[in-house]
Amino acid sequence: MSIKEILKPSKILHLRSLLRIESNDDRFLGPGRIELLEKIIETGSISQAAKLMGMSYKKAWDLINSINKHTNTPIVMTQTGGERGGGTIVTEDGKQLIIAFKKLHNDFEIYLSEKLETFLQS
C-alpha cells in the first residue's frame, strides 16, 4: 500500500519548508531579508523599506548589520549628502546575492513539489 492510500483522499498535502542560510554564529539570508533588500532597492530608503514590511527601523538595521557582517564589503550602504541628498543603496554584490538566493529558493520549491509526489507514491 502506498502512502497515498494510507491517507484520507480529502487531505491535500504539501511540503512546507522555509529556506534559510545561516553561519556559525548568526543567520545570514532568508526570504524576509531578501525582501528587505529588494524593498531598499525599490525605495532607496531603509526607513521606507522597513515601513513597507511592517518592521521597525531598528529591526531593519539589525538585519542589515547581520547581513553585512558576513560579507567582505557591506551589501547595504548609506550615502549622506550629495546631489540627491543621500539615500541607501544595495551594492552589486548584494544584487548578485539576491539573484543567487532567489534561484536557490525557486529550485527548492520545484524540488519540494517533486519530492512530495515521490513520498506519496512510496
Place this chain on the structure above:
Amino acid sequence: MSIKEILKPSKILHLRSLLRIESNDDRFLGPGRIELLEKIIETGSISQAAKLMGMSYKKAWDLINSINKHTNTPIVMTQTGGERGGGTIVTEDGKQLIIAFKKLHNDFEIYLSEKLETFLQS
C-alpha cells in the same frame, strides 16, 4: 565574482530548513511528530513517550489526534486490558509513514548540502 568570494572566508555557511508536511487545514508530519511516533514504538506508552520528549501527555495526544485525522485508519492505537494490560501501538501504516518520512528527510539533507555548494559557486 562568485558568492563565495563575496563572503568573508571566516563565515562557514549552512542551509537550514525544517521539513514539514501540511494539509489544507493542519500540520500532518514533521521531525517532532516522527520522533514522538518512534518513542511510542520504543516504550509502548504515550505518557512515557511524552515524558522522554519533555512534552505534556495532552500535547502528545493533540499531536497524535492531528496525525490520525489525516489517515484512513488511526496510526496510533491504544489497547485497554488484555494479557499485557493494554498499551499503545503504532500500526503498520504508521511504520510505513515513518520510513517514508525519514527517507524524504534524508534525501532533503543531501539536497541541501549539494545546493549550498551550487549557491556558493554561483
